[in-house]
Amino acid sequence: MQNSLPRYRGSPWPWLVYLIFVPFPWLWAPPDPDTVLAAAVATAIFLPVYLISFRLSDATLPFAAAAMVLIGLAVSPFPLGWTTFSIYAAAAVARLHSRWHAGIGIVVIALIVLATGLLLRQPLGWWGPSLLFVVMTGVVTMSTAAFYQRTQALLASQEEVRRLAGTAERERITRDLHDVIGRTLTLVALKADLAGRLVSRDPDIARAELAAIAEAARSGLAEVRAALAGQLGGTLAHETSASLAALETAGIAPIVTGDPTAVPADAGAVLAMTLREAVTNVIRHAGAQRCTIGFAAGPDDARLVVEDDGVGLSFREGNGLRGMRQRLVAAGGRLELQALQPGTRLEASVPA
Structure with a gap:
């Protein structure tokens, strides 16, 4: 049931605002031309991967997340916010249907950020907060995706209930109309036969039977209306x-x-x-x-x-x-x- 539901995607555009953290270290250390170029190339490669990730299936989404992590690793030696790309990667894997796979992906990305920061001996302030954001962003996105999937499951269940209720109502109307029309037409046919036999022998009784036929027809019509309205049953x-x-x-x-x-x-x-x-x-x-x-x-x-x-x-x-x-x-x-x-x-x- 879960895999048959649409995956939570959201809109990719609002989250691009967090790319401002890529040049954030430049506030206290002006970049050299190589750093600016590395940041521009990394961002240019990241953008199409990020946008395409919102259209991928569960089978291919981890590859897009891995590509985002690799982009960050490629520019990690430069003085820029390379961990920003890992945060986007954590948000991407968190959208997987499988909560288990999403959790593993977030943990792996967090470990990669931790290992890279330690190996490069960068200041903790460069990558420590981002490590926290990787976990927080992943968990929040997982929660949002889980809420979305539960909502979709509830909507699917409600639609199924409506469909079954419609089917049950059609079956009820069929049963009620069968009973009403069968009884009415049978009674009309019997009284019509009786009136036909009596019309020459006893016109008064024949007229009474014809009146009974008219009454049965009117009663049957009222019961048909009641059946359609769901009010049949004495x-x-x-x-x-x-x-x-x-x-x-x-x-x-x-x-x-x-x-x-x-x-x-x-x-x-x-x-x-x-x-x-x-x-x-x-x-x-x-x-x-x-x-x-x-x-x-x-x-x-x-x-x-x-x-x-x-x-x-x-x-x-x-x-x-x-x-x-x-x-x-x-x-x-x-x-x-x-x-x-x-x-x-x-x-x-x-x-x-």
Whole structure:
């Protein structure tokens, strides 16, 4: 994860102000022409190496830092601030992703400055403070880079959360619309068939069925809007009543065991959507004569059982069953299907 994040780079331009420390010793010892030339050549070589270092990868950045150190070593015999180039080198290696490699690089640069100052027997005031600045600059840059990388990791995590939330929301809308549209269209189709059969025999009842179709369509439209707004879901008792009416319209005898009002509200909201899809499947696929709906609420979980005496578990798990399973699993529950002789038994449970 860490190496996949962009490395902290910052802007190279503000830090060039510290090049004023290269001619700093000249304040008390005027330079000779050779010293001025050495300083000019070293700075001219350093600038492109420094600027390019902000574009290099972790694999090549240490070479740029090494080049900066070598530039400083090349002019170390001259009376100028040669350690300034080592400070820039420490800042460069501190931008490595690996904190371990960055720390080693800073230590190596500090040791090189120490060894060079001692070997050349230069006054401690020439290189001692710079040795401290090598360590301080490296540590501060490491801290800044670490903060930047943590920020980038947090932003990446937030983006992933947003992406997963968007995916979950699309899946929820798909499940809810499948349940709503499946139930509504099934009910409309059943009542339309019934009205068609009754229109010549009993116009009054046929008109009542047509009115029921219009009401079902309006109710379905309201539920679609609620699903899109994330507000879909009635009480388990209300969904039980609607399921019983749908079964009776389909000519399937409903039997209810248990009390849906005894199921806690949170668990009931999940089981209500499960009941809606389960009854829709019975009406559309089972070819059943009877359907039993059972409720049970214990101290740990609430259960819904839907049994029919139809053709049995002969259909594949499609979007409806998959949506039921996903909704129950998201709530910490489970879904079990069992083939009966004849018919199918569906049991759903969620924590109470």
